[in-house]
Amino acid sequence: MTNSTVFPQIPPCAWSRPLGQGWPTHYVVRYASNLDDGPWHGVPLGGLGAGCIGRSPRGDFNLWHLDGGEHVFQTFAACQFSVFEQTAAGARQAYALCTEAPQSELSAWQWYPQEAAPKATQVDSPTPTTQPTGAYHALYPRSWFTYENVLQAQLTCEQFSPIWAGNYQEASYPVALFEWTAHNPTDQPLTLSILLSWQNMVGWFTNANPSPQVQQRDDGSPFYDYVPRIGQSTGNFNRSVQRADSVGCLMAGAGSTQAEAALPAEGDGQWAIATLPHPEREVFVHSRWNPAADGSDLWSTFEQSGALAACQDETAAAEGEQIGCAIAVRFTLPPGETCQIPFVLVWDLPVTAFAAGISAYRRYTDFWGQSGQNAWAIAQSALQHYKTWQQQIIDWQQPILEQANLPNWFKMALLNELYDLASGGTLWTAATAADPVGQFAVLECFDYRWYESLDVRLYGGFGVLMLWPELEKAIVRAFARAIPTADETPRIVGYYYTLGVESPLAKRKVKGATPHDLGAPNEHPFVATNYTSYQDCNQWKDLSSDFVLQVYRAFKLSGASDTDFLVDCWPAIAETLKYLKQFDTDGDGLPENGGAPDQTFDDWQLKGVSAYCGGLWLAALEAAIAIGEHLSTHHRDAGNLPILLAQYRRWLTQGRSVYHQKLWNGQHYRLDSESGSEVVMADQLCGQFFARLLGLPDIVSAEFIPPTLEAIYTACFVRFNQYAAKQATPQNQKFAGAQIGNFSAARLGIKIGAANGVLPDGSPEDPDGTHQLEVWTGINFGLAAFLAQMGMTDRALEITEAIVRQIYEQGLQFRTPEAITTVGTFRACHYLRPMAIWGVYGILSGCFMPQAESD
Template sequence: METAGDTVPEFDKPSSIGLKLKLSHEHPLQSKQIIKPKPHQIIEMMPLSARYLKYYIGKKINKKRPIMDFVHLISAQRMYGCPIGGIGGGTIGRGFKGEFCRFQLSPGLYEYVMVPECQFIVNIQNEKKETLFQSVLSTYEKPKRAPPSWEWNLNAEDCEYTALYPRAWTTYDLSKYGIKLICRQISPVIPHNYKDSSLPCAVFVFSAQNISNEHRNVSITFTWTEVLGGSNKKKSTAKLDLERYAEDHTSGVTLEQRIDETPCTFTLAKKKHENETIHEDYCLWNANKTSSYVWECLKKHGRLEPDPSLTPPPPKVPEKTEKEEKEKKEKQKKSYKCDSVGLSSVISLDPGGTGSTEFSLVWDMPIIKYKKDKKIHKRYYTKYFGSDGIAGASIAAYALRNYKNWEKQIAEWQDPILTNNNIPDWLKSALMNELYYIADGGTIWFDVHEEYPESDPRHDFGLFGYLEGHEYRMYNTYDVHFYASFALAQLWPNLQVVLQYMFRDTVALESEKCRLSLYDGKSVKLKTKNSIPHDLGDPEDIPFAHINAYNIHDVSEWRDLNLKFILQVIRDYRVLRGHTAPFSNERYHSMAYIDDVRDGTEDDLYSRSTGQAEKSPLNTPESTEESTPVTRVNKPYCVGDILDLLYRSTEPEAEGEDSGDKPEAIETSNVWDCKTYLADMYPSCVALLRRSAMWDKDGDGLIENGGFPDQTYDAWVMQGPSAYCGGLWVASVSVVRAMAHILGFEEDEREFAKLLDQARHSFEEKLWNGSYYKFDTRPANAKVVMADQLAGHWYLRASGWTEPVFPEVNVKKALRVIYENNVLRFKEGRMGAVNGYVTGERGHVDTTAVQSEEVWTGVTYGLAALMIYEDMHEEAFITAGGLNKTLLQMGLLFETPEALLENGHHRSIAYMRPLSIWAMYQAIVARPPPPAPLANGQVNNTKEKTKL
């Protein structure tokens, strides 16, 4: 029993920033996934539709799922809050009203179900142990399948939810019964902490305050049942074990089941209290038959006790024969079929007192074996906790020891962002909450340290994959990851590096195997040499081995994939350099200083700052800048500024005298070396650029599109030179030339410098019309303004480019035209930037294709990031802020879609591309807005405004 404490825990108070909803909240905009192409679009799509339908029927006949199901679309549920779980170990969704829902335990496969037996239940008793109040801690309407005797008694108006991923708070005002209750939910999703971020667990801390003049006992009970996970959707009898973990000062119950034929063990645990016996505060029960016992037991005793009808008392006779023991066990197996567990903890509160109790939930599913694959894959957390399937208790104990440390690390990362006056509050909230997709994007993360040498980042950081979207089931879809990668690059840079090495290894591959393209029915190679694949596979196939699951177009002819690899390499190089800046002086951490490249010191921050050369073949000791030598210092483990040091070498102080409360020492790790990264990537970048040059059919230095959807807008045709692909091409030539210069390949540098001059001239001559860059050179598209026309320039700015590859005056004009047309003239700026807009007296949304008339969330955030780089902060915040407000009103957070339509509907729920919102943060760090004019007498808190 937890007794009252003197103070409220540090992190109990909900964050002032975040998604805040009353539990009675109803979203005002009723968005659904309804796609109604226009008549001319239907005619154009008919051949593709016919071939897709044939493909779809073939999949269904073979009892397989299509990688994209356009027949059975999933509309947003509008119910979700922060999901729980780390990265790559599976996730469990939670509704903001308190329910467990949307299970993603089999990699990449979702079950949109709410399990009513998975709940928290509160019981409040007075000093006489009379129950004053009891309720399931959810205000979601009681499901029909819920246990009949359980009651949903909360007043939704008295409860509020706050989400600031990876944390969430729910406050319950139970003043009528003398109690105020807070539940805070913590998942170990912590930037730069790879060990803890991989754990399949969450911690729930309940804090109670007695505001009455009488004693109160507040009981919290956590119940769990076998979740549906098999192909037949039927429950089986689960194996239950009750274990005590006295050595770790925790106790708990476990539930073993199979999910899609894979063993999974759920563990519920809490802190073990002194003098607690093995028969206290738990029970095993049957969801269909004995759920009433759980409810009545709590009402009577204020805590769970074992059900004597399902858990017989210990035998009274001292000895039994071996035969009798065997017969008894067999009889019990037949008689007592339990599929659910429960665990209680009581907080004893004197008048005015406060107290708390903690629970952890773990799902240990360490081994993944794909149906077609003979290989056994181990999730990344098994590197630390083993793969034998019995780690649930250890992980639960670890979580309960370390969750306070997790909260401190999360605060060290988030607080500098949350207190930065340069960032609007809505953006602070959106930055954190969009990160849900890093874990809940069907994410898999495997430990493969035995398969790679130490010189390869995969040896230390494994293989990583996340889906294009919950409905678009392809791993690491590269044209989309181009936008989303800003989150990984800044927060888990080693995972971004791993992903890049995974794609690098595919560049030289060529497959003789062919398949039909659904777009035109032609037979095309599955993979062509010197091309970046569209994706790294389908979770229902063999991901990472069978690549290019996408089968609509011949992706080897896509104009953007190769170029996006090159641009990510140089962006990563810049960010990695910032991560490894080894100095305490803030001046040396600024992007301006890091980007102040001089001949001979391009990659030598240390020598430029101290005048002392490090031993590196790429460094020279010369430095023309006077500086005071500084020493390397330890910095906080997790910090807001992406350029601060990321790792501390000291152990955190132990909390409490009891060794069971002592958190684990933080495992330090290095960010992958930027010089090694660039050198390893350069040969592939050159090969990809030279193959891309083959798309320059007229020899003018500028590539042309092929007259089919050959880029990320895979239903929107570009033909000849185009602003989007042409801009990516020009930027990529500039990047490879810079790489050659940094690495000392003088002949390559001369070759690409010449090509760059030619490409820039052709791009401006053929596509600049005096106000913006033309969609392509066809007369029919002469007035089409594309929101994403400056994608190449955006990446150069994100990579620290100061050289005007694209004329500055043209960039500013184009951004102004995009803002005035695609933003302000579309829904009055309330829904972001529409992809295509036709200018003129009768300006209108471009309806050429389904995608031209959509707003892509990730593209809007990327556009806003570029606006920030170009000192258009107000326009950036209006553009992205209008979109974010609409998403809030639609209830689409934690399932952010790829696209919104003018009619208020959406397409493709829970999508990767919106992670590009982290490009806005990187831009604000590099280009903070100018200080606002101050009235006379107003104090200018410069320190607060510039704090990052």
């Protein structure tokens, strides 16, 4: 106990929402087959690659990304915090702290109200006004629940996992921490009890079909059915644990004892809930109750006194039976006093499986072993160190929060967009001699379920690079290893499937081609690459350039001193640049796009030399030259380096001249040289942005950059939004091939961001187009970074804010999509590319100042 109020200081920039408050309007999916769980998403809990869980602003635990690369969105009501309060006069109340009661089970429980009793009305205000019962706040990896107007006590729950920049150990732990702060503002003592109940889930999160058939979705993307073993609890049991430094419950599976523990399969392991004992508090442990019934076996004693019936029952669950456990901490707060109580939730599920017979141990097993029998040891360590971890997070974030030039909405989105590093189906494997920090990868998204799409992470990789540079290098090395491999398995191309025409067959992976991705959770990530088959990615004209730029970016922006990293990647650089050059069919120094969508905008046909791919090629040549010169200076053997450098310089000189000559139209760079399109492409000078970012020579003369950005800003942002507002009205509901959803007419004039490509007046070249008319969140952040780089800070923030407000005001938080439309639809949530906001931050904060190379 303490005599001073020690409520956690919630940063003012944290995202906030009243508890249980729904969304009168929110985005819905553009394609019915795409993932859409609705807007009830909160900060994920759990270390990077350890699996994570999510708790929504209603208070329910509803997101379960515990099987690597797989998605489960379902509320298990038994997994819950509850509170009991008794006043000195004997008045009692108890609530499970979720504002929505389950449909059937736990009917004996009382659920927390979404609204409190109305305030007394004034004479001139005859309508009673209800009061909020609290709020949810989020600033990843921390989040807070505050409770008010229901209890006499003031309660706050802060929850977090030990994730901070530069941390390659604790950031991998399968841990969720909850620090409760209780304050008594009254003049009488209050007795409180905080309950954490949990359901034994051991064995649930693994695919019952280990070799699912890959199918073709209606949008042309490959997918497979995931069938988790939810509810299969036969043989699971719970054990009460009471130690001098920790008290709680251990949840285990059939045959899971220390004496007979064997190396686990996927889904095997343990869960644990625990708290710290304290001489002034009572801790109750209940090891077995039925979460599938009305819940009275747990609730009846808790609602009467805040206690739990003494239960140390280790009986295993029978077939079809569910079991839960619970811990409660009861204490009395004198008037004016405050106390803090920690709880910890741990899951030790050490194995993640891929195709049948292929699996990997998670990164945290480097520190806690591979047995799956260490949940309690992890919980003990978390209770011992959580205050230090909490401070580490604060110390990392505080310099960002103190930057007066950054608005609060920007700081909020910057940190919250890191959610995808935990929630994006993340894979982080145990370390090896070849990979001393393990292998790391995040899905493109759950609709496109393959790892680290290279074209996407050209934008989305900024977060990992700036905060965990060794993980960034691990990802880039994985691509370097994949470039010389080949897989001649023939596949159909999904794009043609969507057109209703017969598809040509394409080889899965051609030697020398940079793969699009590092594989999928149902195969063998890092080994079987190029999982996507929507397009023939061997024909893409941006991937080789993307790879070279990401090699140099990882080197340059992490200190410019890791020459070994460049040595590792150089053979792949040489091979893939040679591969891409073969598409320069007319020998002018620039590879041509082939007419089929063959770059990151993979529904958008480019023909001949394109501004997007051509610019990336020129920047990649400059990066390759810089890498080669560095290797020469440091006397590192890189094969026929002088010959290659001479070749790259020749290609660069020739290509730079042709690029401007073929594409400049007097206001901006044309989409391409052969289609005749007049579209203004938002990302046309992406290569120029990366060249200047990395301290390389401009790929176009500096005088042409400002007018190009002016043309992009005017057409793709200002005029596009004006055009969309006129078109998207109740009288004219069809726009971009979609119907106006649940957005009110009053919202339609709000700017939502820049379209990928429109005519100079903001209108569409093709009203039924897809990618051109979509607003891509990550591309917008990339454009904003470019504007900021060129000193156009106000415009950079204007575009960034437009995207941020769509995400965080219209129910897309913690599931940020690739694309949104002016008619209230989205595509591809939980997307990797939006972490490009860290590129905006790098420019605005000065983090990307050119660094001198280290000897």
